[in-house]
Amino acid sequence: MASVLTREQHLDLYYYMRLNRELEEQMVRLFRQNKIVGGVYSSLGQEAISVGTAYALGPGDWIAPMIRNIGSLLVRGFKPRDILTQHMARYTSPTLGKDGTSHFGDLKTRHVISPISMLGDLIPVMTGIAMAGRYLGQKIVAMTWIGDGGASTGVFHEALNLAAVQKAALVLIVENNHWAYSTPTERQTALRDLADRAKAYGIESAIVDGNDVVAVERATREAVAHAREGRGPVLIEAKTMRMRGHAQHDPAEYVPREMIEEWKRRDPLDRHEKFLTENKLWDAKKKKEIDDRIAREIQTDVEFAENSPFPPPELATEGVYCNGCHTIEADWKRAKEELLPPRSSVKAEWPGKVSAHSDAPPKAAAKIAAKTAAKTANTHSGNGARPASAGTANAKSKSPRKSKGARAPAKAGR
Amino acid sequence: MAETTYLEAIRQAMSEEMGRDPAVVLIGEDVGVYGGAFKASEGLLEKFGWERVIDTPISESAIVGAAIGMGYAGLRPIAEMQFIDFIACAFNQITNFAAKSHYRWGAPVPLVLRGPCGGGVHGGPFHSANPEMYFVHTPGLKVVCPATAYDAKGLLKSAIRDNNPVLFFEHKFLYRRIKEDLPESDYTVPIGKAAVRRPGRDLTIISYAAMLHTSLEAAAELAKEGIEAEVVDLRTLLPLDTDTILASVRKTNKLLVVHEDTRTGGIAGEIAALVTENAFEDLDGPIRRVTSLDTPVPYAPPLEEFFLPSVAKVVSAARELAHY
Incomplete structure (x- = not known):
């Protein structure tokens, strides 16, 4: 299928994926040299998802990466040195050594929310950002990732359900890498496709081959457009494979060898290189140019990280509270007057459609919902939370993209 | 001017702050059309x-999580727990997400999490909780427990304007039982400052929330016997106003702590440690505490009455301590 991306953009995807991989391989070497304080959580084989999804967003959009989404941080403009100093607990790291791994972010410019280790908790937070974005008139999209394991948490359900009734501009990427630490997906869920979870919330979904960066980028771009138009959240299941253990300490002997061998043949970087070559988007010289640039960047930043000091011990006591060190400021893109009395005044009663829609045939209800949603998105005349639209779109929401995006690997290792 | 109840004071604080700043929003179960289970948000929609x-749907984790996200985006959300007992359902969002955010990566979470706590209304094991100590043990949070209508309004306004996650525990026993004249003008009460509610010389009684009123009643009883108790209202449990606590103990030399929370791991233990560390030489007697029992809150009125501190229990403990 034709991609709308330019040559430069296709080369960008290669650059970020290769940088993602080389950086992590470098971190594995540093880990073996005892220079990493904590763990290294490899995303080997999953780079197409981190990079392809993040690449589909606009600069005003928000992301909350998970532990295996270093690629998305690179796309968002963070440098290898940020990731290296985080893992090495240096004072020059974005968190000054207070937290490690990819647990950092940037509220003001890159719009990146730091993850926490408890899975699923980013989903309601990103839902809240999407709700706030709509309220502020920003037309932004909020995106986060979850694994096949994290999709088993209660908060995954709570948050997707809230996002659905709110018609929040949330895109959730479910990375099905077939292993939650040592537990295979069939012990996490009785579903074959995690995308089916979307049906339970009345939201759109798609399945994409997570090892095909062009397909991932395209599916995400469509989902982002859908969410941005005010048509509600989208869940994308990206099928892939975790090629290493849960973290560097884990040899993953519980994974069948043949499963690894099979997925090695689908390596996302090999695949994109082949795509670039077949479509004559680069040559050996261009590849070498990019690879050399990446090697230089990593080398420079490893030196920077290794020469960086650990934080001073007394830093441990600082920053528990914000005592005026930050200002809380919303980026208003609409007139505040609309939000204050008397213009904000409404009747405290549920609109009449509440009882009507529960009896209406599903098709008609879905139409009402679509109309209401479109109106809401265009005029800000109400909240997506307005009960007239809440819960109406569930029964028959068909996903036009599902067939297009459904390029799941035939053998998913089950 | 009509007197304002504790509940009305909370409603006024939200309404005035929402009128002052469009960044303030309210999110929770049944807070809109219904106006909240206790009508704290009546009229705001x-x-x-x-x-x-x-x-929202019945999803406490999602409510708190969404409020955290709103805060990151520059809003000042107020999230309501219909009964504070349900805060346990959102524990992870509060203790791991909100509380650690500023320390870990410098991202402030301006969030007020408020709801009705406390017993004495026969709510039983799931509608009577005093969960403050789970959160007092969590650096990064602030924990506020107002005892008067004036404080409820002024502290809630401070909480909304604060850049940190503030847990605001409203004692439901006080909602409609206490009232007072409030200033017409905008005012705030600072978080982290205790108040001496009744001066005295013979012993200090430290308390907060509904138990402040029990302690004041006890102090009035004790005065009839010639025992002058100084009554301190903590108002904020985290951060604790150590200066006011220590100043009072240094003056009276004896300390009784009264709280409705259960005994083991209650704030009384922390205050006792604080006082022995900093004012041991000033003490003329053992530190005593009157608290609820170490059980869930029972439902039947005679059981709950037995479980809770009372004026008689406070008077008895204070009398014994005064004569020590």
């Missing part, structure tokens, strides 16, 4: 509309 008064 009519005034501020659907976008600012947000009814």
Whole structure:
């Protein structure tokens, strides 16, 4: 299928994926040299998802990466040195050594929310950002990732359900890498496709081959457009494979060898290189140019990280509270007057459609919902939370993209 | 001017702050059309509309998580727990997400999490909780427990304007039972400052929330016997106002702590440690505490009455301590 991306953009995807991989391989070497304080959580084989999804967003959009989404941080403009100093607990790291791994972010410019280790908790937070974005008139999209394991948490359900009734501009990427630490997906869920979870919330979904960066980028771009138009959240299941253990300490002997061998043949970087070559988007010289640039960047930043000091011990006591060190400021893109009395005044009663829609045939209800949603998105005349639209779109929401995006690997290792 | 109840004071604080700053929004279960289970948000939907008064599914984790996200985006959300007992359902969002955010990566979480706590209304094991100590043990949070209508309004306004996650525990026994004249003008009460509610010389009684009133009644009883108790209202449990606590103990030399929370791991233990560390030489007697029993809150009135501190229990403990 034709991609709308330019040559430069296709080369960008290669650059970020290769940088993602080389950086992590470098971190594995540093880990073996005892220079990493904590763990290294490899995303080997999953780079197409981190990079392809993040690449589909606009600069005003928000992301909350998970532990295996270093690629998305690179796309968002963070440098290898940020990731290296985080893992090495240096004072020059974005968190000054207070937290490690990819647990950092940037509220003001890159719009990146730091993850926490408890899975699923980013989903309601990103839902809240999407709700706030709509309220502020920003037309932004909020995106986060979850694994096949994290999709088993209660908060995954709570948050997707809230996002659905709110018609929040949330895109959730479910990375099905077939292993939650040592537990295979069939012990996490009785579903074959995690995308089916979307049906339970009345939201759109798609399945994409997570090892095909062009397909991932395209599916995400469509989902982002859908969410941005005010048509509600989208869940994308990206099928892939975790090629290493849960973290560097884990040899993953519980994974069948043949499963690894099979997925090695689908390596996302090999695949994109082949795509670039077949479509004559680069040559050996261009590849070498990019690879050399990446090697230089990593080398420079490893030196920077290794020469960086650990934080001073007394830093441990600082920053528990914000005592005026930050200002809380919303980026208003609409007139505040609309939000204050008397213009904000409404009747405290549920609109009449509440009882009507529960009896209406599903098709008609879905139409009402679509109309209401479109109106809401265009005029800000109400909240997506307005009960007239809440819960109406569930029964028959068909996903036009599902067939297009459904390029799941035939053998998913089950 | 009509007197204002504790509940009305809370409603006024939200309404005035929402009128002052469009970044303030309210999110929770049944807070909009219904106006909240205790009517704390009655009238706010009519005034501020659907976008600012947000009814949610029954999903406490999602409510708190969404409020954290709103805070990151520059809003100042107020999230309501219908009964504070349900805060346990959102524990992870509060203790791991909100509380650690500023310390870990410098991202402030301006969030007020408020709801009705406390017993004495026969709510039983799941509608009577005093969960403050789970959160007092969590660096990064602030924990506020107002005892008067004036404080409820002034502290809630401070909480909304604060850049940190503030847990605001409203004692439901006080909602409609206490009232007072409030200033017409905008005022705040600072978080982290205790108040001496009754001066005395013979012993200090430290308390907060509904038990402040029990302690004041006890102090009035004790005065009839010639025992002058100084009564301190903590108002904020985290951060604790150590200066006011230590100043009072240094003056009276004896300390009784009264709280409705259960005994083991209650704030009384922390205060006792603080006082022995900093004012041991000033003490003329053992530190005593009157608290609820170490059980869940029972339902039947005679059981709950037995479980809770009372004026008689406070008077008895204070009398014994005064004569020590």
